Amino acid sequence: MPNTYTLIASVTVGSGGAASIDFTSIPSTYTDLVVKLSGRANADVVAVICSINSSALDSGKRLRGDGSTVASASSAEAYGVNNSGATASTFSNAEWYFPNYAGSNYKSVSMDAVAENNGSAAYMSINAGLENTTSAISSLSFAPNGGNWVQYSTAVLYGIKNS
Amino acid sequence: MADTKIVVDCSTGEVSEIELTAEEIAQREADAKAAAEAKAAEEAALAAKAAEKAALLSKLGITEEEAALLLG
Numbered sequence: 520m521p522n523t524y525t526l527i528a529s530v531t532v533g534s535g536g537a538a539s540i541d542f543t544s545i546p547s548t549y550t551d552l553v554v555k556l557s558g559r560a561n562a563d564v565v566a567v568i569c570s571i572n573s574s575a576l577d578s579g580k581r582l583r584g585d586g587s588t589v590a591s592a593s594s595a596e597a598y599g600v601n602n603s604g605a606t607a608s609t610f611s612n613a614e615w616y617f618p619n620y621a622g623s624n625y626k627s628v629s630m631d632a633v634a635e636n637n638g639s640a641a642y643m644s645i646n647a648g649l650e651n652t653t654s655a656i657s658s659l660s661f662a663p664n665g666g667n668w669v670q671y672s673t674a675v676l677y678g679i680k681n682s
Numbered sequence: 683m684a685d686t687k688i689v690v691d692c693s694t695g696e697v698s699e700i701e702l703t704a705e706e707i708a709q710r711e712a713d714a715k716a717a718a719e720a721k722a723a724e725e726a727a728l729a730a731k732a733a734e735k736a737a738l739l740s741k742l743g744i745t746e747e748e749a750a751l752l753l754g
Contacts, residue, residue: 527692528690528692528695530688530690530697532688533688533699535686535699537686537687537688537699538685538686538687538702538706538710539687539688540687540688540690541687541688541689541690542690542692543689543690543691543692544691544692544693544694545692546692546693562714564714564717565717565721566717566721568713568717575713588728588732590724590727590728592720592724594720596717596720660687662687662710662713664713664714664717665713665714665717665718666714667685676690676692
């Protein structure tokens with residue numbers, strides 16, 4: 520069981536906003552990777568697109584709810600991002616976990632995401648995704664599915680080792 | 683103002699703001715369109731399911747709470 524977290528990189532979006540947050544030249548020296556993201560988009564969007572090595576995830580399954588309804592879908596997009604309609608200055612939280620990211624098997628990822636809207640209906644989801652690549656993960660990208668990340672959105676990349 | 687992405691080079695720690703290429707902008711627009719369509723389809727399916735449920739409850743002459751009691 521991986522049991523050590525090491526900060527690889529952390530970045531916070533500046534005043535101009537950003538279409539995506541990308542981590543490149545990720546070292547292959549860990550067992551797993553974790554990305555934690557606190558984000559808010561400036562458009563009427565609800566999900567985050569994760570790309571591995573410049574390719575959006577090839578497939579995925581999602582279970583999502585909004586406080587009153589629940590649905591499942593074939594999608595790797597993580598539902599649960601605070602958008603332009605959310606309570607001012609609130610940010611959503613999401614996490615992606617990439618096990619065995621440096622191996623030669625296809626790359627799986629599990630995710631959870633929850634929007635925060637001061638008690639009103641808000642999207643939240645858990646997902647499983649797959650990228651059909653045998654290459655090690657060397658870059659990751661996270662983008663809202665429309666608009667930009669606003670200032671103070673933050674993403675943190677951790678490496679995890681099992682010893 | 684041009685759209686940019688923030689790129690963190692994990693080998694150096696360098697953070698750069700880079701303008702999106704035309705290809706990236708096109709991909710982004712396609713992603714946004716696909717996402718909007720998927721969201722609309724999911725919400726339409728949910729609304730249809732809710733309408734079917736309401737119609738069935740009405741046909742049975744019971745409330746949602748009463749139906750939950752029966753199924754519990």
